[in-house]
Amino acid sequence: MTSAVTSPVELAALGPAGEFRTRNQQAIMDVAGAQVAQLSLVPPLYVHRTVSQLRAAGVLPADAWTEILTEAAKLFASATIGGLTVGEYQRLVSRVGGLPISTVRGATSSTAEWITKAADTVARACPVGTASDWRDPSTWHGRAVWARRGEVFAVHAAGNHPGTHALWPEALTLGYRIAVRPSRRDPFTPHRLITALRLAGAPNDQVALLPTDHSGADAILQAADLGMVYGGDDVVSRFGADPTVLIQGPGRSKILITADADWRDHLDVVVDSVARGGGTGCVNATAVFVEGDPAPLAEAVADRLARLPSLAPEEDAAALPVQPLASARVVEEYLARKAAGTRAWLGGDGIVDGLGDGSAVLRPAVHELDSPTAAQAGIELSFPCVWIAPWTPDAGIAPLRDSLVLTVMTRDGRLIDHLLNEPTIRNVYLGDQPTVWMAAGVPHDGYLADFLMENKAFVRS
Amino acid sequence: MPLLADKVLDLPFDVVPDPEEFIRAAMEWHFNPATGSPFWLRRAESLGFDPRAEIRSHHDLRRFPNVLPDLRDVHAEDLIARGYGDRPDVAGFFESGGTTGAPKRVVLMREWQDRLLRFHEDVLDRHGIARGLNWLGVVPSGPHIIGALFRLITERHGSYVFTIDLDPRWVKKLLAQRRLSDADAYAEHIIDQTADILRRQNVGALNITPPLLERLSRRRDLVDLVNEKVRAIMWGGAHMDADTLALFRTEVFPETIFLGQYGSTMYLGSAAERPNLPVEAPCIFDPYSPYLTFEVVNPDTLERVDYGDRGQILASHVSKGFLLPNNLERDMATRIKALDGTVGDAVADVAPVATFENEAVIEGVY
Known part of the structure; x- marks a missing residue:
């Protein structure tokens, strides 16, 4: 045996006032049925209050985010966070999700790389004819400016692969505040990533971890302006007609x-x-x-x-x-x-x-x-x-x-x-490129920014 | 001419009858052909036992079968005990929510209503709610007993009452059809009306269901308004989990008195929150024993669970005006020791019988 019997890891919600523990605790089991963690589930009231605090929060400039994300990537991939070394974190993800540990390790490094390059990926998604900021001198003569479609972005995270968490931090660099609802199959990765962001200087009111049951899950999407949901055909049929929800549907x-x-x-x-x-x-x-x-x-x-x-x-x-x-x-x-x-x-x-x-x-x-x-x-x-x-x-x-x-x-x-x-x-x-090929800066299912941003005419005098 | 009942059924609201004497007197009243209701007298023929002779304690109530389904078709007049004479003082007929099929009907006798009102007046006092407040009721109206009782309780304890219409069956229907935006619009319509009264009238206390209080709390201006005007919030009609209640008490409305009511049309009343509980303790509800009593039972065996364990709530109503023993509510709770001198269990952390997420989804990778 490689591990002694230890008490379950405690994962709090991460709200605008910091860690938030609730009485409603979700037991997280490993593949053999042993409890390895417990997760604070927050009620819909907390979801709504958090999202309105995120909405009211100030926006950090993209440069500030690049610094924070770079630092957070290092912490995510190497630091002891919430009492877990990177190795302990990876073992938990592997034991609970059943993923080969080498896959989890690979995802740790690729996530670190992707979030470091998040601002660059986002910049690639901006149309060449569009200014990313109205302050650009070219807007004096009239030009497209890139504008957010909302303020708060909700993510119903996937549990199949920790690498899926490399995507949503891109939204931070666009000025979005983010509410992440973790999957019970992997609450560890978003908890670690958001804690790393906070340790790297992200204010608590920019990104929150909101573990919930089903009613809270609906509340997150309802409260936020835009959302991203991972799921199968059921999710596609439920949200397919909703222009505020980006579906990450079946891969096939x-x-x-x-x-x-x-x-x-x-x-x-x-x-x-x-x-x-x-x-x-x-x-x-x-x-x-x-x-x-x-x-x-x-x-x-x-x-x-x-x-x-x-x-x-x-x-x-x-x-x-x-x-x-x-x-x-x-x-x-x-x-x-x-x-x-x-x-x-x-x-x-x-x-x-x-x-x-x-x-x-x-x-x-x-x-x-x-x-x-x-x-x-x-x-x-x-x-x-x-x-x-x-x-x-x-x-x-x-x-x-x-x-x-x-x-x-x-x-x-x-x-x-x-x-x-x-x-x-x-x-x-x-040609000889496996379907699993991916690279930072190349879209995975379109650019996330395609969904989050729009072009608006802007002229000034 | 009303017939005389054993005086143990007519004691003042705060005099506790001897539990066994009380049950025997109630059985005599409800099953004596001269005083019982047509409904129960008819039902007695197929019980297989004689309640007047064999039901001698609360424990014996368990021998009654589940008669709830019969309350869908029964003529409401047949629920009235004959002992009340030719001109029975009926306060009203009320109906269950209608979540599971057609609604079930009950009769509310004026006599039971008065007793209950007197009890709750006392509950509001014991929670430190000031007398003379104007109340606003945002609870189901029409055939739902909560709206009627709320109005009377707060009128007695407070000054004047404002109300709005609220039809929960329509909301349930919309939700069942997944017409979420329609359900949402209806709820917003309720909150708009609530907001108007809160803004324009002197409202000092609120009676509201937890989902509507949550929705109200999403509007910053209404939170401010409630904090400015409202001294007490009595909630009921739906569940509220402990984390939500704690947030309301500590963050959203920190200066307001919260009083929870766990009520049901089927037991003709509600169990009130135990006063003076510490903030971190679960919300405990004490039924008005020996009239309303709970037992927390294992849903499969119907045996009582241990103190501190979860089980389903088995509720009984026994009064002169109504009898409905052994009603398995669709709620789970933690079994808590009842107050001294009362019968049955107190309950805490009441929540609907769990429905699980669909775990049968196999295809897909997420």
Whole structure:
């Protein structure tokens, strides 16, 4: 055993007056069912009062934010915060979310890098014809000026990957104040990041951590001006028509390999796309379409994924996600039901590998589909689970729609044009770039600033 | 001619009857063919026991079946005890909220109403609420007993009462249809009317439901107005969690007296907050024993939970005017030791029976 029995980590809400502890405590369990933390859940009244204090707060200039974010990034990635060293923090995220510890470590450094570059990313999103500040001398003659669409930005955070928290700090540099509602699957990352921001000099009334139950979650969106919500089809149908909510919906990332490319040359990219980080990301590939017989590719991918070890998530070599055994069984049964009629190359006889402590590894699954239009290709599960389907030019781009990322191996320039101009495909990567590729300054699902800002005419005399 | 009941059913509001003597007298009244109500006399035929002979203590009330569903169809007149004679003094018929299906009906006899009003007058005094205040009621009106009782209690204890219309069933319907913006507009309509009275009239005390108090608190000017004018806030009609109450007491309205009421149409009254609790203690409600009594029970076995444990509230109303034993409320609470000399349990941290988030969502990565 690597850890002694310790009392649960206490996570307070982080409000305008500092830490706020409530009587309503949410127990946070690790994948084996042991309580490792407790979280103060705040009531809707506290949410509304906090958001109105955020709204009334002053705005810091972007330069000040760059300094704060740079310092906060260092603290986030290295300091002992709230009594947790970075290693202890990462272990908690791994034990609770079931993510391989290497994934959590990678997210710590990438988050530090992204938030350091937040102002630069935001600047890239500003149209070249638009001044970022009305004080720019060019506005004397009339020009577009970049303006916020509101004052307070609410974030219903995701719990699938700590790296998702690298995005919202961009809004700070635009003058937004932010209320983050953490996921119970990872309250640690936003708590650590917001504490780091405060230690680095961010005033308490700029960004708040508001853990809530369901009623409080609605209150955060209601109280704020704009919001961002992570979720599946349920979230899309609930908020899809609301122009004040930015939906981070299903990923359903895909790969297309046309006949002018040989999948054998791209196997590493395919495997990496499916499984990197444990396969729990919205950018992990859900389906691979190949022009020609999908069977040899499915066989090769299955062979590679089968070698991944079953380990507890906090082990250095862990590469697969871990869940409580009962939840893992539910996923397994769901997959078995949905996969009926397909050809299983891996995981056909089950994907659950119990670790003996109440938790279980979700082992990879590879299924071959017999048609490019098979419905299974849209089933995105939170572990390395890939559907491999045949594709023909006649099938066109319809099967490739609704993709956060599409990696395409082709030399057909017209096809690339079509894919790039298909609105439901959010990112197109050409050639040997895995779907999980990301870089600071390059949009993930559009720039966040596209949603937060607008162009207004401004002229003065 | 009204018939004479055992005098133990007619004691002054502050004289505590012997609990067992009281139950026996109540059973005699409600199940004697000369004095009982048509509803209970009819129901008695299929009870399988004789309440006049066999129900001798509060504990024995557990032998009664759940008759709540029958209160949907019963003719309200049939709930009136025959012992009240040809011209019974009925204060009103009232209805449950209607959350679960068609509303259930109860009868409020003037006699019980007077007793209850006298009790609550005393409660308001014991909480240090000044007499003679003008009250504003922002609570359900119409068929909901809270609106009627509130008005009478505050009229007796205070001076004058302002009210507004509030139809909670319409809000529930809107929410069930997920017409959130319509529900929101209705609630704002209520707050607008509240604001108008607060601004223009001398209002010294407020009776309001927790969700509407929260909504009112979102308007800065109204918070200031309440802090300026209102000395006491009596809340009820919905739940308020301990963290919200603490925020109201310490941050939002720090100078105001808060008095919680846990009431229900189905037990014809409300249990009032125990006075003089420390700020950090949970809000404890004491029912008006032996007329209103609670037991905190395990929802599956219906056995009483231990003190300090959570369970579902089993409420009973036994008075001359009405009988409704063994009513499992849709609320959970912590079991607290009742005040000396009273029957049953006190309750704390009352909250609706938990509904869990949909954990069956499998697809997706978030």
